[in-house]
Amino acid sequence: xxxxxxxxxxxxxxxxxxxxxxxxxxxxxxxxxxxxxxxxxxxxxxxxxxxxxxxxxxxxxxxxxxxxxxxxxxxxxxxxxxxxxxxxxxxxxxxxxxxxxxxxxxxxxxxxxxxxxxxxxxxxxxxxxxxxxxxxxxxxxxxxxxxxxxxxxxxxxxxxxxxxxxxxxxxxxxxxxxxxxxxxxxxxxxxxxxxxxxxxxxxxxxxxxxxxxxxxxxxxxxxxxxxxxxxxxxxxxxxxxxxxxxxxxxxxxxxxxxxxxxxxxxxxxxxxxxxxxxxxxxxxxxxxxxxxxxxxxxxxxxxxxxxxxxxxxxxxxxxx
Numbered sequence: 001x002x003x004x005x006x007x008x009x010x011x012x013x014x015x016x017x018x019x020x021x022x023x024x025x026x027x028x029x030x031x032x033x034x035x036x037x038x039x040x041x042x043x044x045x046x047x048x049x050x051x052x053x054x055x056x057x058x059x060x061x062x063x064x065x066x067x068x069x070x071x072x073x074x075x076x077x078x079x080x081x082x083x084x085x086x087x088x089x090x091x092x093x094x095x096x097x098x099x100x101x102x103x104x105x106x107x108x109x110x111x112x113x114x115x116x117x118x119x120x121x122x123x124x125x126x127x128x129x130x131x132x133x134x135x136x137x138x139x140x141x142x143x144x145x146x147x148x149x150x151x152x153x154x155x156x157x158x159x160x161x162x163x164x165x166x167x168x169x170x171x172x173x174x175x176x177x178x179x180x181x182x183x184x185x186x187x188x189x190x191x192x193x194x195x196x197x198x199x200x201x202x203x204x205x206x207x208x209x210x211x212x213x214x215x216x217x218x219x220x221x222x223x224x225x226x227x228x229x230x231x232x233x234x235x236x237x238x239x240x241x242x243x244x245x246x247x248x249x250x251x252x253x254x255x256x257x258x259x260x261x262x263x264x265x266x267x268x269x270x271x272x273x274x275x276x277x278x279x280x281x282x283x284x285x286x287x288x289x290x291x292x293x294x295x296x297x298x299x300x301x302x303x304x305x306x307x308x309x310x311x312x313x314x315x316x317x318x319x320x
Contacts, residue, residue: 037092038066040303041080042312047071048083065092084310085131091117098125099305102289107274127285132311134288136295138194142217145190146261147224149203150269151182157279167277183280185287187261188215195264195294197287205232213237223256264294 016024044067045054052073060070066079081087086095094115101111112122153172156162184203189195198211208229216222221240224230234241242256251257268290272278278286295313296304307314 037095040306042307044069044080047074048078049076050074085128086309089128096302099302102129102305103300105271105274127282129309130285130289133292133308134284136308136313137196137291141188141190141194141215142220143190145188145216145220145222146258147188147222147230148258148261149184149186150265151184152283154181154183155277155279157277187264189260195291199284203229205229209233209236223258
């Protein structure tokens with residue numbers, strides 16, 4: 001609100017009745033939604049335009065309830081939301097409710113009802129919040145590293161002009177298990193809890209090596225099932241490899257197993273059921289969403305969720 005409009009509003013106060021003044025006083029005393037959200041946001045750490053350090057950011061007024069800064073180097077202004085997935089997103093008073101909906105894993109319609117917005121808005125917000133989350137995962141795995149793959153049915157949910165008959169609420173593929181209708185997702189985790197997963201175009205030796213080579217430390221011990229692609233990778237990269245086959249009595253070999261990864265597969269699939277099939281185009285966002293919930297566990301809060309959506313995770317996630 002500009003100054004003349006504010007002055008006009010103040011001039012109308014003498015016309016209020018006693019009851020209206022009490023209502024106005026109560027509203028002014030209540031915590032403001034934007035002020036509450038501002039307390040959840042991280043401080044500006046650098047200029048989003050030229051990447052100058054925070055010391056170069058000078059306070060430059062306010063913008064829609066948020067502190068605005070001006071960089072002394074590039075002379076451009078910014079807020080904590082500038083150049084983030086949440087930039088220019090409206091109805092900030094609903095963001096905290098929507099972050100809580102993400103924590104609870106609500107569907108699009110449930111989240112829309114919680115926040116008082118349309119289902120289309122709730123869907124768009126979901127992927128604006130998840131865009132940065134999808135990039136937060138380990139970049140280095142050391143020690144005993146477990147790896148295994150799981151599969152999701154390919155889905156063109158929400159698209160028009162399909163080349164095949166539509167499947168209702170998830171449906172079933174033409175083949176079982178690992179056929180062409182299924183998208184492979186490879187999950188990697190070491191014993192320190194550093195976790196990463198990858199949606200693969202194809203589960204072959206070349207694709208697996210391209211993903212795992214920069215991730216697995218040279219002195220690590222790779223634990224996997226009997227899939228040949230992991231044996232090819234360990235041979236080409238000269239990484240120690242321990243095969244743990246899924247047979248009765250052979251699921252654990254000394255300290256080596258892939259139970260952590262398989263447990264994550266189970267939790268991920270069980271959590272995904274509520275969405276009745278996820279469009280393959282957005283699968284990476286849902287994987288990032290689930291990783292965020294796993295990373296913070298029972299300690300996850302609105303503050304964690306908002307920081308993750310802005311690309312500023314509050315917990316170290318990149319490994320060692």
